[in-house]
Amino acid sequence: xxxxxxxxxxxxxxxxxxxxxxxxxxxxxxxxxxxxxxxxxxxxxxxxxxxxxxxxxxxxxxxxxxxxxxxxxxxxxxxxxxxxxxxxxxxxxxxxxxxxxxxxxxxxxxxxxxxxxxxxxxxxxxxxxxxxxxxxxxxxxxxxxxxxxxxxxxxxxxxxxxxxxxxxxxxxxxxxxxxxxxxxxxxxxxxxxxxxxxxxxxxxxxxxxxxxxxxxxxxxxxxxxxxxxxxxxxxxxxxxxxxxxxxxxxxxxxxxxxxxxxxxxxxxxxxxxxxxxxxxxxxxxxxxxxxxxxxxxxxxxxxxxxxxxxxxxxxxxxxxxxxxxxxxxxxxxxxxxxxxxxxxxxxxxxxxxxxxxxxxxxxxx
Amino acid sequence: xxxxxxxxxxxxxxxxxxxxxxxxxxxxxxxxxxxxxxxxxxxxxxxxxxxxxxxxxxxxxxxxxxxxxxxxxxxxxxxxxxxxxxxxxxxxxxxxxxxxxxxxxxxxxxxxxxxxxxxxxxxxxxxxxxxxxxxxxxxxxxxxxxxxxxxxxxxxxxxxxxxxxxxxxxxxxxxxxxxxxxxxxxxxxxxxxxxxxxxxxxxxxxxxxxxxxxxxxxxxxxxxxxxxxxxxxxxxxxxxxxxxxxxxxxxxxx
Numbered sequence: 001x002x003x004x005x006x007x008x009x010x011x012x013x014x015x016x017x018x019x020x021x022x023x024x025x026x027x028x029x030x031x032x033x034x035x036x037x038x039x040x041x042x043x044x045x046x047x048x049x050x051x052x053x054x055x056x057x058x059x060x061x062x063x064x065x066x067x068x069x070x071x072x073x074x075x076x077x078x079x080x081x082x083x084x085x086x087x088x089x090x091x092x093x094x095x096x097x098x099x100x101x102x103x104x105x106x107x108x109x110x111x112x113x114x115x116x117x118x119x120x121x122x123x124x125x126x127x128x129x130x131x132x133x134x135x136x137x138x139x140x141x142x143x144x145x146x147x148x149x150x151x152x153x154x155x156x157x158x159x160x161x162x163x164x165x166x167x168x169x170x171x172x173x174x175x176x177x178x179x180x181x182x183x184x185x186x187x188x189x190x191x192x193x194x195x196x197x198x199x200x201x202x203x204x205x206x207x208x209x210x211x212x213x214x215x216x217x218x219x220x221x222x223x224x225x226x227x228x229x230x231x232x233x234x235x236x237x238x239x240x241x242x243x244x245x246x247x248x249x250x251x252x253x254x255x256x257x258x259x260x261x262x263x264x265x266x267x268x269x270x271x272x273x274x275x276x277x278x279x280x281x282x283x284x285x286x287x288x289x290x291x292x293x294x295x296x297x298x299x300x301x302x303x304x305x306x307x308x309x310x311x312x313x314x315x316x317x318x319x320x321x322x323x324x325x326x327x328x329x330x331x332x333x334x335x336x337x338x339x340x341x342x343x344x345x346x347x348x349x350x351x352x353x354x355x356x357x358x359x360x361x362x363x364x365x
Numbered sequence: 366x367x368x369x370x371x372x373x374x375x376x377x378x379x380x381x382x383x384x385x386x387x388x389x390x391x392x393x394x395x396x397x398x399x400x401x402x403x404x405x406x407x408x409x410x411x412x413x414x415x416x417x418x419x420x421x422x423x424x425x426x427x428x429x430x431x432x433x434x435x436x437x438x439x440x441x442x443x444x445x446x447x448x449x450x451x452x453x454x455x456x457x458x459x460x461x462x463x464x465x466x467x468x469x470x471x472x473x474x475x476x477x478x479x480x481x482x483x484x485x486x487x488x489x490x491x492x493x494x495x496x497x498x499x500x501x502x503x504x505x506x507x508x509x510x511x512x513x514x515x516x517x518x519x520x521x522x523x524x525x526x527x528x529x530x531x532x533x534x535x536x537x538x539x540x541x542x543x544x545x546x547x548x549x550x551x552x553x554x555x556x557x558x559x560x561x562x563x564x565x566x567x568x569x570x571x572x573x574x575x576x577x578x579x580x581x582x583x584x585x586x587x588x589x590x591x592x593x594x595x596x597x598x599x600x601x602x603x604x605x606x607x608x609x610x611x612x613x614x615x616x617x618x619x
Contacts, residue, residue, distance in 0.1 A: 317458040319442040320418050320451075321472035321528065322479070331471070335462025335511075 005031040008050035014084065014113065017056060023083050033080065042255040042287045043226040045081075048169050048195035053139055057112020059089065064104040067093040073117045073145060079199070082173035085145035089115035092145075096121050097128035097156075104131045109140040109168075117145040122154035122182075129157040129346075136168035136193060148176040148184075156184045159349060161356065162198060164191035166222055174200045180207035180235060187344050188215035189353045191360060192223030192252065199228040206235030206266055214340035215244040216353075218333070218360055219252030219284075226255035233266035236296075240271040243340045247333050248277065248284035249364055256288040258303070264295040271299070277307040278336050280329070330361045366396040366567040367417075367536055372428035374416045383424065386412040388592035390428070394536075394585075397564040401578055402571045403603060404589035405611040410571045411455055413589070414540040417569075418452040419445050432536070446472075447479035449535030453525040453542050460512035465524070466494055468512050469531050476532065490531075497530040501557050518545030526557040537561065537568045543577035555580030575607040590614035 007015065011031050018024040033039070034046035071094060073086040086092070095103055097120065107116060114136075122128055136142040142165075150156050162170065170193045178184050182205070188198060204211055217225050231240050246254040256275045277286035290303040310332060318328035337357060344350040374387040386409045394400045404410050416423050417430065419442040430438045437445055460468065474484040485493075498508055501523050513521050522542055529537055539558065543551055558581055562568070570581055578586070578600070586602040587594045588611075595614050596602065 311458075314458045314460050316418075316420055316442060317454065318460070318468070318472070320446055320454075321468070321532065322443050322446040322476035323472055324443050324475065325441070327471070327475065331463055331468075332460070335460070338462050 005029070007031060008046070009054040010049045010052055010113075011046075013054035013056070014088075017088055023080075023087055026080060027084070039228070039257070042257075043195055043197050043224065045169070045171065045195060045197070049141060052141060052169060053112065055112040057109050057114040057140055059114030059116035059142060059144065060108050060110065061093060061116055061118070062106040062108075063093070064102070068096040069094040073119065073147070079173050081143055081171045082145040082175070085115045085143045085173065086117050089117045089143075089145065092117035092119045092147075094119045094121070096123065097126050097130070099126045099128065102129040102131065104133070106133045107142060107144050108134070109136045109142040111137060111140050113141040113143065115143045117147075119147045119149070121149045122151060122156045124151040125153045126151070127155040129159070131159045131161075131349075133161045133163065134170055134172060135163035136165045136170050138167035141169040142171070144172045146172060146174040148174065150176065150178050150182040150184055152179045152181045154179070154182050156182075157346070158184065158186040159344075159353075160186070160188040160190070160198065161353070162188070162190035162192070162196055162225070164220065164223060164360070165193035165196065168193045170196040172198050176200065176202045178202055178204050178209050178211055180205040180209055182209045183211075185212040186214070187341065187353075188217075188227065189341065189356060190215065190217045190225045190227065192217070192219040192225035192254075194222065195224045195226070197226040197228065200230070202229070202231045204231055204233045204235070204238045204240065206233055206238030206269065208237055209235070210239040211241070212343065213240070213242045214343050215246075216337040216340045216357065217244075217246035217254055218249070218337060218357065219246070219254050220249045220364055221251035224253045224255070226257070228255075228257040230259045230261065231271070232261045232263065233269045233271065234263050235265060236267045236269070238266060238269050238271075240269075240273070242273040243343065244275045245337055245340050246277050246286060247280055247337060248286050250281035250283050252284050254286040256286070256290070256305075258289070259291040259293065260301060260303070262292075262294040262296050262299055262301060267296045267298045269296060269299040269301065271301045273303040275305045278333065279307060279309050280333065330364070334358060334361055366433060367394045367569070368392070368431040369417075370429045370431065372413075372416065372430065373426045374412065374423045375426055377422055377424050385426070386423075386592055387416065390589075390592070390594055392587065392594055394567045394569055396567050398584040399562065399568040399570060399581060400585045400587060401581075401583040401603060402569060402587045402589050402594075403573065403575075403606055405614070406573065408589045409592040410589055411540055414452055414538050414571055417538055418442055418450060443475065444479070446534075447476045451529050451532060451534035451537050453522075453529060453537065453539045455541040455544065457513050457521040457525050459514045461514050463512050465508050465510060465512050466491070469494070469528060473532055494531060497527055500530070500560065501527050502553055503527055519547060519550040522546055522554055523550065523557075526554050529561060530557060535566055537566070539568065539570045539572075541572060542570070543572055543574060551577060552580065575603040578603045588614060
């Protein structure tokens with residue numbers, strides 16, 4: 001038995017908004033996730049939020065079209081942040097994707113703590129694109145719960161942009177059910193917040209289903225971005241490819257937690273996960289934990305993780321040719337981060353993301 | 366044009382004791398001349414090229430570097446490049462993800478901006494690249510690749526000379542440009558270098574062997590040993606070294 005923790009004003013304000021029940025009891029008993037919770041050991045949400053104003057806010061969702069339905073989110077996942085988003089965010093916006101369409105969802109919070117929930121369904125054979133963008137103003141918290149249901153033979157492209165949001169907290173918890181023979185490709189470009197956590201939990205049905213999960217991140221001073229991805233292969237013959245690359249500048253922090261879990265039934269799973277980090281400064285930090293957990297005996301799974309500093313020989317070479325040091329560093333960083341974005345098949349989107357990256361790099365040098 | 370006066374330099378070690386490598390180099394290369402520096406391995410030839418280019422892994426402890434009448438010893442590598450110093454690297458660096466022409470155009474324009482000149486336009490630059498690539502037998506496919514990525518040692522050396530042609534520096538330092546080249550590639554590279562010879566351009570050719578000099582025909586040959594210039598002569602000196610080796614300079618280390 002543990003004694004209930006002393007809640008911060010922020011936590012107490014959240015708890016007050018909740019009806020009596022399990023969720024409220026859990027929040028009052030344990031508080032928000034913090035560094036002694038294994039899955040949050042590098043992202044101390046409790047501490048980050050304790051310094052934010054304890055006031056309720058509103059999550060603004062700007063969408064390219066009206067949702068197909070609104071309903072309470074049922075069967076929320078077991079993560080406390082996702083449950084809070086479902087409980088406090090009102091009814092979920094439900095999208096039933098049309099074949100060939102692109103839906104854009106901009107989620108932002110201007111002040112206070114804003115919660116929301118979105119459900120996206122791609123029915124049998126539907127090919128569609130969803131572009132999401134998250135930002136929060138200084139002092140605000142954005143907490144979003146996103147659920148994707150991807151039917152057999154559907155083909156989803158998901159693109160996420162997370163704007164640099166200093167002094168704000170952003171938590172987006174995604175659950176995705178990837179059915180047999182479905183395909184999903186997710187690409188993230190993130191710049192962090194005081195604390196930003198983009199968590200993706202995927203249930204991978206196998207039987208020819210394939211998943212691509214790629215991400216690039218660039219975190220500057222005072223910014224923290226945690227990308228946590230858990231892929232659970234439940235059926236046989238599924239494919240997963242993950243490539244994450246990130247750079248942390250002076251005073252920036254990147255976190256990558258990647259896990260591929262292969263259940264006993266998921267024979268012939270073919271899964272590869274790779275994370276590479278570039279530390280731009282002696283005072284930048286990247287923490288990474290790639291994990292494989294495999295219960296099937298006939299699989300091909302691999303993970304790789306490497307952290308390093310800028311290549312000094314390349315820097316000198318570029319400067320000898322006349323480039324200034326900041327310009328040479330920006331060019332090397334850009335080329336390092338381009339690889340996950342180059343996997344995007346849509347050229348216009350790819351170039352738009354590269355342009356955002358370029359602008360961010362120019363702002364840093 | 367380039368004057369090296371009593372240059373002393375040492376390695377800036379990340380740990381341990383600093384190691385003196387250059388121990389009083391004196392050298393003058395007038396405009397229009399090609400000088401060769403020959404010497405045994407470890408005599409300080411490559412260190413001299415890095416020190417001239419401004420590598421921060423070396424510390425100049427005495428002496429001066431004067432280029433076109435100005436002391437450049439305190440300038441950053443990019444400032445020296447903008448003044449017209451070009452180093453053809455012994456081991457050219459691969460830069461994944463940065464296309465060769467993008468890199469060179471950025472470099473050319475950075476130099477031009479530093480000199481207060483107008484930037485070169487993209488069409489002009491591409492036209493010039495095609496002409497220079499043709500001189501060196503470089504295919505357009507090679508130009509599309511990231512800087513030096515996937516090239517053989519010989520191809521990298523050829524790309525170094527291509528870069529020199531594109532940037533048209535006032536002064537070239539060629540560091541072991543002949544290493545890794547077969548005889549045909551050596552000829553092509555030498556022709557590229559010879560195309561850069563002009564009355565207002567100087568060159569310093571650092572080499573271990575005489576064979577590149579057969580094609581470049583230097584005006585002056587210097588012998589370097591134990592961090593100093595120990596002998597200076599005409600082109601014949603290279604031939605003498607080729608037949609007799611460097612043993613007679615071994616005592617210079619003392």
